[in-house]
Amino acid sequence: MTELPPLREVVNRHGLIATKALGQNFLFDEQLLSRIATVPGKLQGQNVLEVGPGPGGLTRALLRAGANVTAIEMDKRCLPALAELNEAFPDQLTVIQGDATKIAPETLFDGPWHVAANLPYNVGTALFTGWLSGQAWPPQWRSLTLMFQLEVAERIIAVPGSGAYGRLAVLAQWRSTPRIAMKVHRSAFTPPPKVMSAIVHVEPAAMPEGVSARMLERVTEFAFGQRRKMLRQSLKGLPGAIEALEALGIDSQRRAETLSVDEFVAIARVLTK
Structure with a gap:
């Protein structure tokens, strides 16, 4: 040494x-x-x-x-x-x-x-x-x-x-x-x-398929930008996000801090498509 x-x-x-x-x-x-x-x-x-x-x-x-x-x-x-x-x-x-x-x-x-x-x-x-x-x-x-x-x-x-x-x-x-x-x-x-x-x-780790990294960044930016508000409020400025919640069966009255990483990935995947 x-x-x-x-x-x-x-x-x-x-x-x-x-x-x-x-x-x-x-x-x-x-x-x-x-x-x-x-x-x-x-x-x-x-x-x-x-x-x-x-x-x-x-x-x-x-x-x-x-x-x-x-x-x-x-x-x-x-x-x-x-x-x-x-x-x-x-x-x-x-x-x-x-x-x-x-x-x-x-x-x-x-x-x-x-x-x-x-x-x-x-x-x-x-x-x-x-x-x-x-x-x-x-x-x-x-x-x-x-x-x-x-x-x-x-x-x-x-x-x-x-x-x-x-x-x-x-x-x-x-x-x-x-x-x-x-x-x-x-x-x-x-x-x-x-x-x-x-x-x-x-x-x-492995990257989930069918997801745009930029889209995930946008979803989290909107969701946590107003973290005390319900998703139906925090995500309303992101086109298609509320529809994505409905398609995935995610309650729009939840707050961002309650969603799992997998749920955020699922939302980003729907919006990527």
């Missing part, structure tokens, strides 16, 4: 301070970081996309696991620290300075890849939903291993009827399998965020 200086030493030497504007919270516990790197499974020789590596805590854990890491970092201050990792792990690390929301991962890899990231809180959900969207399925990514605020993680795995259940749960569950791999206490970060965090692991 490559010997590296402690992360705190690296951060202090480069004068790095986590910036709230960039949603940064640094992780220094290398044992915890190594555990996170094991969540996707064996990474030896696998391509991994990391967003927001910061000073490279998770990056070094992924590199030690044998992954070929492409890291996208917006903060130029972190580039010298990441350059040191490039020297320690020749030919395993590629660092791109830029905005991950504007870079298409499929342009970075010749084959499939995993995503592993302590996502910046301010862009995490947007990146996640972007990786879940699109008609092409299965996706080119093999798994997503992502750090979220615990509240967001619970929304991703939520079941119908629960307070956390909503559009994010449906989009995450209709053709993939998400789970909370571990919870991470706020004290593990520097600076400590105000909330607990969790690692969410997602793997692609």
Whole structure:
């Protein structure tokens, strides 16, 4: 295993301070970081996309696991620290300075890849939903291993009827399998965020036939846009939706939070046709 200086030493030497504007919270516990790197499974020789590596805590854990890491970092201050990792792990690390929301991962890899990231809180959900969207399925990514605020993680795995259940749960569950791999206490970060965090692991599942991904997104957008209202009110602006409910025998007086993922898929399938 490559010997590296402690992360705190690296951060202090480069004068790095986590910036709230960039949603940064640094992780220094290398044992915890190594555990996170094991969540996707064996990474030896696998391509991994990391967003927001910061000073490279998770990056070094992924590199030690044998992954070929492409890291996208917006903060130029972190580039010298990441350059040191490039020297320690020749030919395993590629660092791109830029905005991950504007870079298409499929342009970075010749084959499939995993995503592993302590996502910046301010862009995490947007990146996640972007990786879940699109008609092409299965996706080119093999798994997503992502750090979220615990509240967001619970929304991703939520079941119908629960307070956390909503559009994010449906989009995450209709053709993939998400789970909370571990919870991470706020004290593990520097600076400590105000909330607990969790690692969410997602793997692609079979895509239901005859369903447009865009249509499902529209159905959930309308249904949960006015979640306290009955479906007959929240879906009335979506052409054909009320008729779809009738055809499927779904009571239009129900609210969106009571419908299962399969029921949302069934509505989207009827509207797709």
